Amino acid sequence: xxxxxxxxxxxxxxxxxxxxxxxxxxxxxxxxxxxxxxxxxxxxxxxxxxxxxxxxxxxxxxxxxxxxxxxxxxxxxxxxxxxxxxxxxxxxxxxxxxxxxxxxxxxxxxxxxxxxxxxxxxxxxxxxxxxxxxxxxxxxxxxxxxxxxxxxxxxxxxxxxxxxxxxxxxxxxxxxxxxxxxxxxxxxxxxxxxxxxxxxxxxxxxxxxxxxxxxxxxxxxxxxxxxxxxxxxxxxxxxxxxxxxxxxxxxxxxxxxxxxxxxxxxxxxxxxxxxxxxxxxxx
Numbered sequence: 001x002x003x004x005x006x007x008x009x010x011x012x013x014x015x016x017x018x019x020x021x022x023x024x025x026x027x028x029x030x031x032x033x034x035x036x037x038x039x040x041x042x043x044x045x046x047x048x049x050x051x052x053x054x055x056x057x058x059x060x061x062x063x064x065x066x067x068x069x070x071x072x073x074x075x076x077x078x079x080x081x082x083x084x085x086x087x088x089x090x091x092x093x094x095x096x097x098x099x100x101x102x103x104x105x106x107x108x109x110x111x112x113x114x115x116x117x118x119x120x121x122x123x124x125x126x127x128x129x130x131x132x133x134x135x136x137x138x139x140x141x142x143x144x145x146x147x148x149x150x151x152x153x154x155x156x157x158x159x160x161x162x163x164x165x166x167x168x169x170x171x172x173x174x175x176x177x178x179x180x181x182x183x184x185x186x187x188x189x190x191x192x193x194x195x196x197x198x199x200x201x202x203x204x205x206x207x208x209x210x211x212x213x214x215x216x217x218x219x220x221x222x223x224x225x226x227x228x229x230x231x232x233x234x235x236x237x238x239x240x241x242x243x244x245x246x247x248x249x250x251x252x253x254x255x256x257x258x259x260x261x262x263x264x265x266x267x268x269x270x271x272x273x274x275x276x277x278x279x280x281x282x283x
């Protein structure tokens with residue numbers, strides 16, 4: 001029996017796939033997902049350690065935080081020595097702010113150490129940002145951030161590291177050639193064959209292109225659905241505020257809008273009352 005014909009996608013989706021580069025987290029995640037050799041190459045170059053051997057790698061990993069905000073990681077890998085690496089690729093500098101790096105480190109630590117385990121069991125951790133622009137702004141190709149003892153300048157030794165890789169520098173060094181590859185949209189322009197072969201698969205083979213097209217389409221649908229929900233929420237909030245200003249009670253609002261929590265209703269009620277007071281004061 002003949003196989004099913006490959007799905008045809010709209011031209012704009014194919015154009016999106018053609019324009020992808022490794023600085024696009026959607027594309028980068030597929031290139032590195034489950035790929036130990038490619039991830040090892042990435043880490044070996046960034047850390048200057050050719051002995052790194054990756055034993056597990058996953059992309060788009062969501063780390064839950066029951067007490068606060070959860071995080072989604074672009075790449076989470078572990079090497080043969082138990083060291084954990086979290087790699088974030090950021091085109092926008094706002095996604096690589098220092099406090100985000102701090103928060104990612106804390107959430108990873110909280111999730112890796114089991115209850116009643118000694119703190120010394122915490123593994124060494126690297127949070128690595130690969131940024132399209134020089135986020136730190138000091139013109140260096142790479143920035144290593146470690147806690148130090150201010151009085152002596154000695155390392156604190158908590159085995160927690162933050163690294164920023166500056167994607168603007170594409171010179172003829174191992175790291176510069178790697179950053180050059182992150183800017184490429186064509187596999188044939190890349191330096192590292194291991195990475196180029198993966199990029200070529202997703203851009204130049206039917207199976208790979210269709211896999212990327214499906215991801216782009218799903219993402220577009222998710223964005224459209226989220227925007228539709230946000231529009232409905234804005235309309236509902238506006239209607240509730242207007243209702244409160246016209247005599248709607250909190251009990252009636254709870255009945256009419258069951259998806260809103262009592263706290264949500266209380267917040268909107270106070271906002272409506274404040275608006276009414278401001279109007280009266282203005283008269």
